Amino acid sequence: MTKKYRIGVAGLTHDHVWGNLADLAASEKAELAAVADPNPPLLERAREKSGCASYADYREMVERESLDALYVFCDNAQGAEVGAWAARQGLHVLVEKPMAATLEGAERLVAAAREAGVRLMINWPVVWRPQVQAALEIVTRPEFGRIWQLSHRAGHGGPEVECSPYFRDWILDPRRNGGGALVDLCCYGVNMARALLGRPERVAGVTGSWYEPPLPVEDNAVVILGYPRATATIEGAWGQVGQPMSGYLATIWGAGGSVTLGPGRGGGLWTTLANQPANVEIAPPQPAPHMANGTAHFLWALETGSEFYPLCQPAVCRDTQEVLDAALRSARENIRVTLPADPASGPCPPDSFRR
Numbered sequence: 001m002t003k004k005y006r007i008g009v010a011g012l013t014h015d016h017v018w019g020n021l022a023d024l025a026a027s028e029k030a031e032l033a034a035v036a037d038p039n040p041p042l043l044e045r046a047r048e049k050s051g052c053a054s055y056a057d058y059r060e061m062v063e064r065e066s067l068d069a070l071y072v073f074c075d076n077a078q079g080a081e082v083g084a085w086a087a088r089q090g091l092h093v094l095v096e097k098p099m100a101a102t103l104e105g106a107e108r109l110v111a112a113a114r115e116a117g118v119r120l121m122i123n124w125p126v127v128w129r130p131q132v133q134a135a136l137e138i139v140t141r142p143e144f145g146r147i148w149q150l151s152h153r154a155g156h157g158g159p160e161v162e163c164s165p166y167f168r169d170w171i172l173d174p175r176r177n178g179g180g181a182l183v184d185l186c187c188y189g190v191n192m193a194r195a196l197l198g199r200p201e202r203v204a205g206v207t208g209s210w211y212e213p214p215l216p217v218e219d220n221a222v223v224i225l226g227y228p229r230a231t232a233t234i235e236g237a238w239g240q241v242g243q244p245m246s247g248y249l250a251t252i253w254g255a256g257g258s259v260t261l262g263p264g265r266g267g268g269l270w271t272t273l274a275n276q277p278a279n280v281e282i283a284p285p286q287p288a289p290h291m292a293n294g295t296a297h298f299l300w301a302l303e304t305g306s307e308f309y310p311l312c313q314p315a316v317c318r319d320t321q322e323v324l325d326a327a328l329r330s331a332r333e334n335i336r337v338t339l340p341a342d343p344a345s346g347p348c349p350p351d352s353f354r355r
Contacts, residue, residue, distance in 0.1 A: 010058035011074030012042035023295040075170035080105035084112035101178030106321035123294040134284035140350035145255025152189025155237035180217025185236030193232035199345035202226035205327030310348035
């Protein structure tokens with residue numbers, strides 16, 4: 001008989017949690033056993049949607065419920081600590097992106113999972129978009145050649161229009177979030193660049209506070225990553241009006257062509273490959289069942305022992321957090337930050353993008 005995993009959820013203040021709860025409810029391989037959060041209205045919302053048990057304290061939930069894994073949707077700072085604590089209790093852990101508010105928090109989380117011998121996955125909602133998976137498969141083919149440039153932009157209307165009051169309360173707190181738009185939105189492009197190009201040698205960040213009155217954190221940012229034979233340029237913007245093509249847009253250039261992927265789950269995919277017409281629109285295939293969403297992928301990896309998709313792997317996300325920290329430092333001190341060399345942090349193997 002196939003095991004049905006009992007999942008607990010710690011934290012409901014991250015708005016991404018609700019889509020993941022819906023995926024859990026639809027899964028035949030798991031059940032939502034309980035949720036924990038100190039905010040009664042959020043607990044009530046979760047109970048109405050799922051009928052699961054609820055607790056004000058995640059530690060009491062773990063003590064009383066027989067869980068196999070914990071989903072963590074707290075603020076970035078607390079999320080890393082809760083995830084590390086859960087790992088020490090012997091639970092597999094899924095943490096929402098980026099994984100922490102600081103590199104130190106990320107490293108504590110990775111170390112706790114490693115020492116406890118449990119699985120740790122970082123969930124990136126854009127990974128489950130068909131055009132993202134198709135693009136990364138194309139650009140890691142031999143005929144695409146060496147990737148020499150990546151451009152990524154993520155933008156939306158800002159916390160005041162995009163986020164619930166509970167989410168907004170911490171995403172505007174530099175300690176709990178780690179920063180502002182740079183951490184919230186540039187993380188997507190940094191994570192993609194880390195998976196495709198490896199850990200950069202040099203990081204430069206520029207931030208802006210264009211809101212009136214100013215927010216407590218930066219609302220716009222640009223991050224530039226330098227590699228021995230490549231560059232990546234990553235933009236993050238709050239306060240963007242609407243979701244035009246620049247909402248969540250990426251272009252990847254290689255020696256043998258280029259690929260552009262558009263925003264949204266139904267976003268487009270365009271390729272220009274050597275000896276072929278320019279800007280050919282491709283209909284990306286629907287993902288395999290275990291690549292349809294974070295829950296499906298997490299449970300598949302637990303069942304099969306398979307590695308997580310490259311962008312969701314702890315080591316890749318740890319390096320992503322390091323780059324975010326470096327970019328914030330660069331912007332704050334007006335310097336270019338050089339990262340210590342690590343030969344083990346190269347690009348993810350091409351076959352790891354084929355699932």
